[in-house]
Amino acid sequence: MKLRAENVHHNFGATAALAPTTLEVQDGEFASIVGPSGCGKSTLFNIISGLLRPTAGRVFLDEHDVTGQTGRVGYMLQKDLLLPWRTVTQNIVLGASLTGRVTRKDKEEAVALARRYGLGEFVDHYPHTLSGGMRQRVALMRTLAVHKDVMLLDEPFGALDSQTRLRMQQWLLDVWQDQQRTVLFITHDVDEAIFLSDRVHVMSARPGAFRASYDIDLPRPRSIEILTSPAFIEMKREILQLIYSETLKQLAQEGEAA
Amino acid sequence: MRRVSQIVLPVALTAAVFGIWDIVVNVFTIQSYVLPRPYAVFAQIGTDWDVLQPAMWQTIEEFVIGFFVGIACGFVLAVVMGELRIVRRGLYPLLIASQAIPIIAIGAALVIWLGFGLTPKVVIVALIIFFPVVVNVLDGLANVDRDTISLARAMGAGPVRIFLHIKLPGTLTPLFSALKLAATFSVTGAVLGEWTASTNGGLGVYLLEQNSRLNTAGVFAAILLLAAIGIVGFLLIAGAEQLATPWRTRSTPRRLPFRRRVPVTRAAATQSIKGESS
Numbered sequence: 001m002k003l004r005a006e007n008v009h010h011n012f013g014a015t016a017a018l019a020p021t022t023l024e025v026q027d028g029e030f031a032s033i034v035g036p037s038g039c040g041k042s043t044l045f046n047i048i049s050g051l052l053r054p055t056a057g058r059v060f061l062d063e064h065d066v067t068g069q070t071g072r073v074g075y076m077l078q079k080d081l082l083l084p085w086r087t088v089t090q091n092i093v094l095g096a097s098l099t100g101r102v103t104r105k106d107k108e109e110a111v112a113l114a115r116r117y118g119l120g121e122f123v124d125h126y127p128h129t130l131s132g133g134m135r136q137r138v139a140l141m142r143t144l145a146v147h148k149d150v151m152l153l154d155e156p157f158g159a160l161d162s163q164t165r166l167r168m169q170q171w172l173l174d175v176w177q178d179q180q181r182t183v184l185f186i187t188h189d190v191d192e193a194i195f196l197s198d199r200v201h202v203m204s205a206r207p208g209a210f211r212a213s214y215d216i217d218l219p220r221p222r223s224i225e226i227l228t229s230p231a232f233i234e235m236k237r238e239i240l241q242l243i244y245s246e247t248l249k250q251l252a253q254e255g256e257a258a
Numbered sequence: 259m260r261r262v263s264q265i266v267l268p269v270a271l272t273a274a275v276f277g278i279w280d281i282v283v284n285v286f287t288i289q290s291y292v293l294p295r296p297y298a299v300f301a302q303i304g305t306d307w308d309v310l311q312p313a314m315w316q317t318i319e320e321f322v323i324g325f326f327v328g329i330a331c332g333f334v335l336a337v338v339m340g341e342l343r344i345v346r347r348g349l350y351p352l353l354i355a356s357q358a359i360p361i362i363a364i365g366a367a368l369v370i371w372l373g374f375g376l377t378p379k380v381v382i383v384a385l386i387i388f389f390p391v392v393v394n395v396l397d398g399l400a401n402v403d404r405d406t407i408s409l410a411r412a413m414g415a416g417p418v419r420i421f422l423h424i425k426l427p428g429t430l431t432p433l434f435s436a437l438k439l440a441a442t443f444s445v446t447g448a449v450l451g452e453w454t455a456s457t458n459g460g461l462g463v464y465l466l467e468q469n470s471r472l473n474t475a476g477v478f479a480a481i482l483l484l485a486a487i488g489i490v491g492f493l494l495i496a497g498a499e500q501l502a503t504p505w506r507t508r509s510t511p512r513r514l515p516f517r518r519r520v521p522v523t524r525a526a527a528t529q530s531i532k533g534e535s536s
Contacts, residue, residue, distance in 0.1 A: 049412040071414020081406045085427045085505045097423055098415035126505040146413060 001061055001149035001182055002027050003073075008047050008057030009207075010040075016207035017043045020057065023201065023210065025150070025184050030176055032185040032193035033201045034239065036247060040208025041186045045152050048184070049075045061150060071099065074143040074151035074181075078158040080135040082127040088114055088138050089123045095146035106145070113141045117175060133164040140175065150182045157192070166224065169195055173222060190239050194232060195222060202239060204246045212242055294475040299482060302475040310464065314483050317461040320376065320448040321487060324383020328444070329437065331384060332391030336429075339392070340399035341421070357389055361447070365454030372455075379451030379460075386447040387440040394436035398429035431506065434499040441491040445484055461487075 003025040010018045018040035025031045033041050046052035048059055050070035059067045066072045082091045092110035096102045114123045119130075119137060127135055136156055143151055156172075157165045169192060176183055187193050193200045200214045216235060218226055226232055276296045282288070283295050290298060303310060339346040361382060368378040402425050410420045452462030461480045468476025504511055 046408075051408055051412055070411050073412075075409060075412040077405055077409065079403070079405055081403065081409050083406070083424065083427070085430075085503070087511060094410075094423070095413045098410050098413050098419045124510045126509060126511075128505065129509040 003048070003150050003182055003184065004060040005044070005048060006058045006060065008044070008054040008059065010043050010047060010052065010055050018047070018054075019207040019209040021209055025182055025199075027149075028180050028182055029198045030183045030185065030196055031199045031201065032187060032197040033203055034187055034190055034193045034243070035203030035208065036205045036243070036250070037188065038208075039203040039205040041203060042154060043208065045075075045154050045184075045186060049073055049152055072148065072150075074146050074148040076139055076143045076151065076153045076156050078155040080127075080132075080139040082135055082138055082142075084127055087124050087126055088119060088130070091127065091138055092141045092145050094142055110141070110145055113144060114138075117141060117171070131164075132160055133168055136160065136168060137171070140172070144175070144179060144181075148181075150184070152184050152186075154186045155188070156185075158187070165192075170224070172196065173220075177221065190236055190243070191227065194218070194235050194239070195227060200239065202242055202246075205250050211246060214239060291472045291474050294478060298475045299478040302473075302479040303482065306476065306479065310461075310479065310483065313459060313461050313464045313480075314487070316459045317445075317448050317452070317484070318487055320379040320451060320460070321383060321445055321491065323376070324380040324447065324451075325387055325440070325444055325491075327380060328384035328387030328440070329391055329433075332388040332436075333395055333429075333433070335388075336392045336395035336399065340396055340425070346396075353389065353392060361385060362450055362454060365450060369455045374455055378455040379448060382451035382454075383444045383447040387437075387444050390436040390440055391433065394432035395429045398432035399425055402428050430503050434495065434503065437495045438492060438499070441495050442488045445488040445491065449484065 003023075005021060005023045007020045007022055008018065009016065009020040021040075021044060023044070033044070035041055043052065047054045047057075047067075050059075050066065050068055050072060053068040057067075058065055061072060083094065086094070089107060089110045090097075092113060093102045093106045096106045111120075111123050114120055117137060117140075119134060119141075122130060122134065127138065130138065140153075140156065143153075157168050160168060173196060185193070185196060190200075194216055197216050200216060202211045202213070203209065204211045214235065218229075218231060218235075279293075280296050283293055294302075335349075339349055364385065365378065365382055368381055372378040372381065406424055407420060410424055415423075448460070449462035449465070452460040453466065461484055465477055465480035465484075468474075468480065500507060
């Protein structure tokens with residue numbers, strides 16, 4: 001399913017959180033957004049997920065206008081937000097119990113997801129027994145289990161240590177290849193964005209707007225070795241330079257204002 | 259091993275207290291109307307059982323009914339206050355102010371309004387439990403992660419489902435903290451109720467009667483039984499807590515003997531995911 005945000009922008013009172021922004025993610029594409037904190041990435045996500053009505057602009061899934069409608073895309077945050085009183089399986093089927101009935105099929109599917117993606121022994125465990133990485137896996141399974149073709153992942157690995165993070169990135173790529181969904185991924189880690197994505201969009205700060213987009217032509221499936229390949233380094237240099245010049249501009253502006 | 263020491267240690271300590279009590283009375287030859295020997299207290303329970311037993315049941319009745327009435331009212335009010343900000347803003351200061359009023363003062367008024375029957379005692383016990391329940395449940399509702407609610411909304415959930423699946427289960431832990439506290443001092447509430455609004459029956463009344471006769475063994479008999487009610491109440495609530503919030507102490511839910519788990523064949527289930535996602 002294709003995702004398209006057309007000229008969406010949002011003002012909180014008098015301050016513009018997000019300048020008019022247009023973004024397109026192709027069916028089955030893995031797209032990332034990188035940018036400094038406070039650049040309106042999360043505002044954009046809240047608009048796409050329907051939690052926030054944009055001041056102006058529209059959101060389309062394929063050709064359907066879904067502006068301000070919730071329940072159309074999968075959504076995952078940095079915090080795993082697992083409910084402590086639900087077992088792994090029950091957490092995975094949360095979407096079904098919030099919007100309808102949990103059927104036997106939902107439960108079977110949750111168990112199958114857990115088995116398939118390495119948590120088979122923990123289906124009946126409460127979240128407090130799991131490690132941070134395992135909890136984020138369950139959170140992703142919960143997002144997969146709502147059967148939305150478009151998934152928004154807002155810094156899902158931001159709270160993990162770097163080793164776990166690397167493993168989770170590879171795992172996410174496996175899942176994505178397996179499930180063939182459209183992914184929009186927020187991060188401020190340029191390495192992570194390049195490693196995972198087909199396309200990386202760079203945002204500038206206050207009010208947030210897209211500065212540039214880069215196609216990542218690195219071959220798939222990708223392994224850790226690619227992180228040190230010349231093509232990867234070149235890509236990273238280019239993106240970092242853009243972000244760095246943005247940061248300098250911002251600092252200069254703040255200096256003038258002060 | 260830990261289980262055993264959990265039971266053995268308090269029992270041994272209680273026995274030691276009774277032992278020391280007995281020795282002190284003997285050594286200092288304390289008069290029995292000042293402090294009776296422990297065995298005299300137990301003897302009193304034995305000989306006066308015909309009076310004590312109905313008195314105890316009456317106090318238990320006041321305690322149990324008042325307890326549940328207090329929980330129900332407190333819980334409902336907390337939910338209403340949690341969901342409607344305007345009610346919370348208006349009522350919360352009043353609620354806190356109400357706690358400054360000594361319960362015994364209300365007790366006198368309750369007798370005028372409700373007479374000498376069971377009702378005023380139930381109301382006093384309920385009033386005592388009510389406040390910690392409201393405060394704790396309200397806390398539980400307020401501490402729900404805003405992001406969890408956003409996530410549920412993004413999944414397409416309405417306010418009723420969000421309340422039932424996300425907010426409500428979160429109130430269980432603070433609710434039980436309140437109940438464990440309340441279990442012990444609501445016995446005090448029942449006695450207070452009896453003192454202000456009773457002519458007959460109840461351990462509180464028995465205690466006053468024995469006191470006026472300088473029968474200290476009788477006073478201590480009532481105290482022991484009141485303590486027993488409080489302890490049993492506390493243990494029952496702690497047990498209920500274990501059953502109601504298994505995730506706090508266990509890694510997996512209890513297996514219920516009559517609920518079989520759904521067997522899942524790996525191949526069939528895998529197919530269902532792949533089929534759905536494309």
